[in-house]
């Protein structure tokens with residue numbers, strides 16, 4: 001299940017100058033989009049506004065034509081820092097995130113175990129975060145987001161803190177999970193190669209104020225060096 005996400009005339013700021021100004025963007029239901037851009041251009045702001053953590057100054061965000069007015073379980077979020085409770089096991093962390101869904105204790109447990117199995121952590125369900133590697137902790141964070149069966153998955157540099165090998169494995173896992181679930185994914189990254197490996201579309205944002213500079217479909221198959229060079233050029237001219 002998936003929802004279309006639509007940003008219309010979105011202006012967002014934290015102080016005097018807007019970070020995003022009159023930005024329009026549509027993430028079609030079931031699409032996988034990477035957001036690239038220089039540091040500070042507003043990538044996280046786009047994500048946090050869709051998540052409902054940040055209120056726009058003007059314009060609107062809809063998820064499946066329903067206006068976003070705050071966080072909701074149909075929009076899952078995964079950050080770079082996993083933010084797991086150290087005193088709860090992997091299963092406990094996932095179960096806790098399901099509390100607001102009004103499920104029974106048994107349903108929460110079953111869903112948490114199923115989500116942990118989906119990310120390859122069935123054996124680690126009883127472990128505490130301190131007993132898990134960075135990659136495993138990020139799997140728990142992914143399971144926590146997936147267990148609520150979100151229709152939109154918002155990911156803010158989720159693999160940025162992982163070593164190259166673990167990162168590659170997590171990218172493969174995410175692609176596979178996306179293929180199976182068909183969730184709408186918006187993925188913020190600094191890394192062109194990660195964007196091209198994962199997404200079906202790359203949107204480049206420019207800074208001051210943030211706006212869409214380029215919007216490229218990514219053809220399936222091995223990464224296209226010409227497209228890579230073109231996107232790299234957009235990034236250096238921002």
Ligand SMILES: Nc1ncnc2c1ncn2[C@@H]1O[C@H](COP(=O)(O)OP(=O)(O)OP(=O)(O)O)[C@@H](O)[C@H]1O
Nearest residue numbers: 014015019037038039040041042043044045046190
């Ligand atoms: N909570 C906040 N309060 C004040 N200013 C903020 C807040 N969050 C972000 N900003 C500012 O808004 C601008 C955009 O930040 P944002 O985090 O969206 O950019 P980004 O493209 O995700 O950056 P990075 O790639 O470095 O993570 C920056 O100038 C940042 O300092």
